[in-house]
Amino acid sequence: MTIASCGSVSATTLGLPNSTAIPAEKARLPKGLFVAKIPVSAKTKQRLANDIESITMLSLLQARNTKLAAGTRVPEILVIGLRLHEPNAAVPTDIVELIAMQRKSGMLFVCVRDADFEGTTRQECAFAVRRALPARAGHTTTSKVFASDWQPAGEATLNATDPAVDSMDALWESLCSQVILDDPSPIDVNTRLARRMQIAQLTAQVDKLTRDHQRAKNPEQRNEIYAKLHKMKRQLEELQGQ
Template sequence: MTIATYEGVSALSLGLPPTTAIPAAKGELPIRAFTTRPPVSSRLRQHFSTSVDKIVMLALLRPGTIPVRDGAHCHEVLIMAIGLKTPNVPEDVLEHIAAMRSSGMVFITIHQGEKGLVCTPAVRRALPTKAGHETRHALHLGRPRPADQTNLTLAGDDMDQLWDSLCAQVTLDQTDGKDLDNRLAIRERIDLLKTQEAKLTGDHGRAKTTQNCNTAFAKLQKVRAELKQLSADNQTAED
């Protein structure tokens, strides 16, 4: 069987079993299928047109194609190649495609870089919510990497664990998906604190009065203390 591929990226090149590969005849999806039902805004339609070259289903992970049990929440994961015309990942396009399916979806966006093909993985993951509240999602982009260094590892005894592991691989470059939502929240807080630290460092250096200097310094010390504690907690969790 000839399997679906985009510029050489396929289920097999990603390290996935042949049983997961989508046949070539069924792999490529027409872009118009994502812009006509449901109708999309003219801005999003333009992003599809200017950013996306091809959309190709590469692999389907579910009980029957891999030796795992069904999950309570996740029943299958689709691996999608999104061929791009530019290096910029169109996040709204990925959000729209992922929202059209209830199953998990791992995107492998692919563009031509200066030294060859570059892949940027992405996932859209539900955020933790309280019972009775509307479920919200967040799109996470992974680290860009050469196509020949892009792979996915199957880890976990059931589809829920597998989905968490795939999300961890995309977001944290780790296969361990345990307590992932909390780990992602910590990383997001660390990124925010680093931004605040840079701003406060500038404010401190530009302060023209002793009071302003002391105020900025006090805020800076508070941010650095929280950043140090969170970084230590995050390192302990990863170890």
């Protein structure tokens, strides 16, 4: 069986079990499939048509072909390759959102592009997932597309063998953790994600207050800003130390 690939990337090169690989003849998905049943903006339609060269199913991870326990939230995980048309293209988060929102099970996207590198061109890969953001009880849940950094396509791998991964639910948590946090552990992903987001928010606020403090002329205003800055720096140090 010839297995599906997106550029030079396949289930095998990603380190996924051969039992999960999709046959090449069944792998290609028509772009029109994703705009046929839901309203889509003209801009997203244009990006789908012009920026995405092809959409390919690379792997379908299920309890039966991974030897994991069935999931209660995630029955299966589909790994989809997006071959990007333009060199040095960014991860197409709007296209990931468009496709992922139409399917309840987990979807991991493998974005493949050509990129300039040291006077030549190489193929690069980035992973993306759509995941609900951590929310307090009673608050509306929203989702966001997260993407990993770009890396050489030949070095892009996914770890499906973490010792704590014992079910499809845990596998999905592990894959999300790899994409978002660069860590295969499926434990407390929402907690770790919330902390990462808090750190990013506080870092931005510290940077802004630092600039405000440098610009402030009034001594009273400078002292007020400094007090806020000192408090936020302490909060940031506490979070980074956890």
